[in-house]
Amino acid sequence: MKRYFTNRLLLFVPTLMGSLTLVFFLIHFIPGDPVEVMLGETASSVDKEALRQELGLNQPLGIQYIRFFSALLQGDLGRSLYEQGTVAELILSRFPATMELTLAAMGIALFVAFPLGILAAVKKNSLMDRIALLFSLLGLAMPNFWLGPLLMIIFSIELGWLPVSGREGLAHLILPSFTLGMLMASILIRMVRSSLLETIHEDYIQTARAKGLSEWRVWLKHALGNSLLSVITIVGLQFGALLAGSIITETIFAWPGIGRLTIQAIQTRDYPLVQGCVLVISTSYLVVNFLTDILYHLADPRVSYGP
């Protein structure tokens, strides 16, 4: 298993290089010029050319690519072309906000999905089951850009319980994380319910019942524990979706995270900042996938990772 994890860790490098290479060429191929943004419309063509030369943007793309990777290997992500500060500083100042939002959204999704999913499975075809499935359907059907303002109108404007937007304190986190976590919760409710219903007919569950265990113990310990594998898979995959979805949620809720920074960087053709943001998002995604593999093993020790 140790070898398996070492191999997985080593795979990080080519995966990251692949995603960075792809983004490097894509962002350079689309039209738009960072020098126009930096110097403004009044700048002369001589000044623009001089700056292009200074930044190395007039060099062949292959050379720029090699320069970017050699700087990266030395831990230098470069300076933002448009925002103030280095790429590393900018990302460090924004990444905690995104992680806070993503983790809170994940927490809410798990907190909502597990009880509702379990109740729906235990009370299959009951009113509770229908309510849980309806909730899940609504969550899947409502896009973030619609759900966010709806929650604001109800909880901030009409009821006055929560702030509308921004990132000032814990109360500011509730609406954006619920908006972001709703989709994941909806998927998870259905996953938990169906996994439990599949597992509950296994022979070992009948054995557990025959041993005289209480019904809740059978469901929560024996059935739920063994149906966790598929749920963990979905949670791992959905984490990436949460990071991507946070771009919209961050814009709606004026949340100063990396999603908004990425959008701004793409709009201003801030090449180093786009690369930096992609590096961080890809790394987060890989780390979560890695953790998912470890969780597989913890949830079900039978899962093998080769010799």
Added chain:
Amino acid sequence: MKFKPFFLLVFAWVWVSLAGCLPSPRPDRPAGYLVIALESNPTHLDPRYATDANSVRIGGLIFNALTHTDQHARLQPELAERWEAVDERTYLFHLKKGVTFHDGKPLTAADVKFTYESVLEPRNRSPKRATLRLLKAVDAIGPYQVRFRLSAPYAPFLENSTLGIVPTGTPSRGASGENSLIGSGPFSLEQFSPGEKVVLKANPSYWGGQPGLSGLVFKMIPDAIVRSLEFKKGTVDFIQNDIEPDNLIWFKKNTNASILTQQGTIFQYLGMNLDHPILKILEVRQAIAYAIDREAIIRHLLKGLATPATGLLSPSHWAYERSVPYLPYDPEEAKRLLDHAGFPDPDGDGPLPRFKLSYKTTTLDLRRRIAEAFKEQLSRVGIELEVRTYEWGTFYGDIQKGNFHLYSLSWVGITDPDIYFNLFHSSSIVPYGNNRGRYRNPEIDRLLERGRNSLSPEERKQIYSRVQKILAVELPTIPLWWAKNVVLMKRNIEGFVPFPDGDLISLKNVSIASPLPPS
């Protein structure tokens, strides 16, 4: 199985407890601060680097310049008591005495010299360097006199005297963050969190008198609906222009909100590629101008928040020329001109067009709706318009390369009429300037060269009057409308005077009268 309601109770209890444990939200502002919502992030508050509108407007509250422009785009004294043109290449500015920076140090000619020289220094990569390219030297003559020497006569140079002054030794871009910027304006910088907010604190020893507010909070809220909701909740007090026309209707009946509208200077135009075999024909351009119902678009899509434009300079500008031809909506005249230009409609009212053109625009909702209106209006005279929407960077990249048939953009912050040189002189054809439509007219070239070399305001007014008349006939671009400035603010805010260019400087005179009742 036996269902235990206990489980549900525990679940409900956890949720209720969590909600109860939440800390009550912190007050959203310090006492006496005004909260202003902005759509986009100011990128650089340092006046040597500030180019976007929000950076320039906030910077104007932190820094003073030698002069500032008034509501007619005329220069008025600020740090300079007065100035004079010693000859056509030399300007002398006399500074006010007793002006201090926020840290208490006096502002002198050495600081002015430092600011301009740091813009000129190529290593500092200031976007404003290009506008100072004719500045040969800045001399501090004693503590309160500054001399600017130019390498050639250049009347628009004086416009550069609106550059904010920073203290000697202020690091250039990148050397440090902008949280420690010091100016001499009515407000000092308290906090700059990019992407989040800018907080300014009143400068009690401001030479022009202490501001009426304790401070200002500029909150970045990218979404238009959310900005309106924040205003409705009372957590935002003031929004200027960053409000969608559709959302403004919500507040018309709100007793706690007041809405100010005023003629603005933002000029929206339809750009055309004059190298295109069809668009280079004047009658076609005139036909397009006749075919577009600007008033209908303003009424229905812009909710009346604009006025039809006759040219680049708005009526409030000192060089504005009133008597230029204006082509009103007249589809029949458009059809006649197209017939005459050799583009008859192949099947009358049938589906076949006279010709096809493409129109590039951005993905913004309002821009797309305007594009659809153009498409419909032009189809009525037999022109088929293919609307292509692009993400901003791609769109702007194409426009700057001159890669388009038709597009629409706006010009913001027009001060000196020398902007015509950048937009219509043949030497400014892209990529050398912003003559994106590749317009060439030797008479315009001569006039624009004279306009930038003449120091006489009367002569310049005459020159630009002639320029405006020629452009209104030749239509290298079709003027669409001047956007109105819209200010949505709480009714208890007193003393705000809107500027046509959206300048926020009058916030220094604003005060809050009394708390409002809940709306």
